[in-house]
């Protein structure tokens with residue numbers, strides 16, 4: 001009984017710790033969300049939101065109407081093997097290729113604040129999800 005109470009307490013505190021990213025992290029997530037919804041990166045006028053609708057929560061929709069998986073577990077399944085590229089890709093690589101391909105824009109450089117902010121926003125969607133390297137998007 002005592003042990004399970006202790007376990008519950010630990011669970012409670014680890015869950016509470018997970019639910020509250022610090023202020024710097026919250027700012028990166030917030031700035032990333034703004035880029036996600038508004039930034040065209042000098043491309044064809046699309047934003048991330050054009051295809052990954054509702055902030056990436058729930059299924060996305062391509063301009064031709066085809067449905068694509070949500071981004072809800074995206075951060076948990078990278079790095080993963082991309083059969084088309086025939087190599088292991090990271091979340092940064094995937095965002096890069098979406099900016100080039102989907103937005104036809106100039107992708108923010110690796111290590112840039114903009115790419116870090118986008119990664120932070122997309123990762124926030126998977127907060128608490130178990131890591132599932134090379135898993136399936138859902």
Ligand code: HEC
Pocket residue numbers: 036046047048049050051052062063068069070071073074075077091094095098099101102103118122136137138
């Ligand atoms: C024109 C539509 C389109 C736009 C705009 C777009 N994407 Fe994507 N995105 C896709 C498609 C299609 C996939 C599916 C994977 C693939 O084709 O490689 C994808 C996959 C992803 C994934 C991986 C999802 C997973 O779980 O495997 C992430 C993360 C992602 N996009 C982020 C972004 C971000 C961030 C932006 C904005 C900078 C963006 N995308 C803009 C079409 C788009």
